[in-house]
Amino acid sequence: MTTKRDLILATAAFALLAAAPALAETWPQRPITFIVPFPAGGGTDTFARPLAAQLDQQLGQRIIIENRGGAGGTVGASAAAKAKPDGYTFFVGAAHHAIAPALYPKLDYNIRTDFVPIAVIAQPPQVIVVHPGKVQAKTVAELIDFARKNPEKLNYASAGNGTTHHLAGELFQISSKTKLTHVPYRGAGPALQDTIAGQVDLLFDGLGSSAAQIQSGALRALAVAAPTRSEAVPDVPTAKEAGLEGFEVSTWYALWAPKGTPPEIVTKMRGEVQKALKAPAIEAVWKKSGSPMPTLTGEDFGTFVTAEVERWGKVVKEAQVKLE
Secondary structure, three states, X not given: OOOHHHHHHHHHHHHHHHHHHHHHHHOOOOOEXXXXXXXXXXXXXXXXXXXHHHHHHHHOOOEEEXXXXXXXXXXXXXXXXXXXOOOOEEEEXXXXXXXXXXXXXXXXXXXXXXXXXXXXXXXXXXXXXXXXXXOOOOOHHHHHHHHHHOOOOOEEEEOOOOOHHHHHHHHHHHHHOOOOEEEEOOOHHHHHHHHHXXXXXXXXXXXXXXXXXXHHOOOEXXXXXXXXXXXXXXXXXEOOOOOOOOOOOEOOEEEEEEOOOOHHHHHHHHHXXXXXXOOHHHHHHHHHOOOOOOOOEXXXXXXXXXXXXXXXXXXHHHHOOOOO
């Protein structure tokens, strides 16, 4: 027998189901914030800002980029995890956030459970770049030879302790049996600028932020850390071609929503991101930056993140990386 309480519950449930499509149709009604956990000018910005501009057009609302750098990207990630899950705050993270769990045991967020995966937005490979005036080496072999003869004399910049830039440097030292001096910065932008200025010797950078500097001659590229050469810098050999085995690193970038964001908004944003990535203007920027067009979304992206956390955890342990 149907009771009055049952009718009330059924009516409420129906109302919620009916409201879901309506919410997706009316969202967004005001500007959206993308929290970027690194200073402006780095690799994350290289992809976040053009994507935001394209989404501006598609959604009819402004996307505001909020840069919150510090602690290898974990400060911004923490802020994003605590943001109100109303569909007006999203997080543009990177491969660094799959490394962080192995380096920061007291993180106040979990990249796998405190966020809803939207999609990978770019996957540029890393590239070994040197300041052409400070470093005479024109090949990886010459760089390794100098580094072996002069332990710790060469220094390399990174976007911060625990970032892919840092870990790529550790992998390089293990693979090449060399010793370099690590100089951490508060983001890829400052690290790149100081490398260009000659304040540091070299950088293991995402091709997305270094491509233009390589093409202009401000930096000299010795190798891309990918299985194949990049269309953005076709004359630069792969690490394997340059004689360095097992050195493959991708600085991928991705979009998440805080846990609890309405599913219908998550679904709509995923669709809008996939649409944006097919826009000619975006394809042109991604190609110039050396990034293949990504395809990972939703659950597949979540599975990928889990695998990356495990992979980088092993690397951190093998390299015995510890944060001071």
